[in-house]
Amino acid sequence: MKIVHLAESRVFEEKGFKRFLLHDSASFRILNFNLMAGQIFPVHNHPAEGQVSIQVLEGTGQFLGGENAEIPAAAGDILVCDIAEPHGIRAESDMRILVTIAPPF
Amino acid sequence: MKIVHLAESRVFEEKGFKRFLLHDSASFRILNFNLMAGQIFPVHNHPAEGQVSIQVLEGTGQFLGGENAEIPAAAGDILVCDIAEPHGIRAESDMRILVTIAPPF
Numbered sequence: 001m002k003i004v005h006l007a008e009s010r011v012f013e014e015k016g017f018k019r020f021l022l023h024d025s026a027s028f029r030i031l032n033f034n035l036m037a038g039q040i041f042p043v044h045n046h047p048a049e050g051q052v053s054i055q056v057l058e059g060t061g062q063f064l065g066g067e068n069a070e071i072p073a074a075a076g077d078i079l080v081c082d083i084a085e086p087h088g089i090r091a092e093s094d095m096r097i098l099v100t101i102a103p104p105f
Numbered sequence: 106m107k108i109v110h111l112a113e114s115r116v117f118e119e120k121g122f123k124r125f126l127l128h129d130s131a132s133f134r135i136l137n138f139n140l141m142a143g144q145i146f147p148v149h150n151h152p153a154e155g156q157v158s159i160q161v162l163e164g165t166g167q168f169l170g171g172e173n174a175e176i177p178a179a180a181g182d183i184l185v186c187d188i189a190e191p192h193g194i195r196a197e198s199d200m201r202i203l204v205t206i207a208p209p210f
Contacts, residue, residue, distance in 0.1 A: 001170055001190055006181035023185050027156035028133065028207040030185070051132035053205070057181075065106055076111035076162075080128050080135070085106055100158070102133040102207035 004030070006057065012036045012094055028102040035061070035091035043088035048105035052087065054079045059095030064088035109135070111162065117141045117199055134209040140166070140196035148193035153210035157192065159184045164200030169193035 002023070009020040009032045017039045023030040033041060043064045054063065055078045062070040063079045066086035073079070073089060081087050083105060089097060107128070114125040114137045122144045128135040138146060148169045159168065160183045167175040168184045171191035178184070178194060186192050188210060194202060 001184065001186040001192070003168070003176060004183040004185065006183065022183070023158070025156055025185075027154075028158070028205065030158060030183070049132075051130055053128070053133070053135065055203070063108070071108060078109040078111065078127070078135070079106065080109065080130075081106040087106070098160070100133065100205055100207075102205075 006032060006096075006098070010034065010096065017041060024104060026103065028100050029104040031099045031101075033097050033099060035089065035095045035097070037091055037093050037095075039091050041089045043086045045086045046083050046105055048083045050083045050101065050103050050105060052081060052083050053100045054087065054089060055098040057096040057098055059091060059093040061089055061091040061093070061095050064090055111137060111203070115139065115201065122146060129209060131208065133205050133207040136204045136206075138202050138204060140194065140200045140202070142196055142198050142200075144196050146194045148191045150191045151188050151210055153188045155188045155206065155208050155210060157186060157188050158205045159192065159194060160203040162201040162203055164196060164198040166194055166196040166198070166200050169195055
């Protein structure tokens with residue numbers, strides 16, 4: 001049993017988005033990314049089994065998908081997709097996201 | 106690709122905590138539980154492989170564990186444990202939690 005405090009990783013950086021590995025096990029990997037307004041987590045995908053969830057903790061922006069898809073993303077919104085599907089995020093304000101990958105690849 | 110809006114499941118009920126299944130796949134199951142102040146998600150565990158995360162979205166209370174353990178739980182705190190480990194939650198204010206189970210059992 002382990003407790004993670006998201007308040008402890010509330011760090012932003014002008015030179016690029018910040019990445020915090022919060023938990024990693026055979027079951028899932030949990031990460032927190034913090035993006036300043038204008039920063040982008042580029043669209044990517046991995047040839048792996050499993051799914052990923054991207055939960056917006058704070059701020060607003062756009063979920064990014066294949067073929068230049070953009071879907072509004074605000075606090076309380078969660079994108080769920082296959083790890084193999086293109087996904088990314090663009091911050092319009094300072095933005096924190098929680099990413100869960102299951103199983104880790 | 107699917108989007109879940111946590112605002113849509115912000116429902117509390119006096120007769121007992123509310124449970125919303127947000128996503129279910131071979132990779133993970135994502136649920137939202139809403140507890141009114143005083144409501145309890147009793148300590149339980151399952152003889153299954155895998156892990157569970159319990160993220161506090163709103164409110165304050167206590168994470169519950171085996172042997173009457175209580176750990177303060179507030180918005181932004183995440184408990185991670187094995188599905189086989191005893192876990193539960195007690196709400197001291199109205200409280201929303203997001204639970205991720207990987208893999209579902």
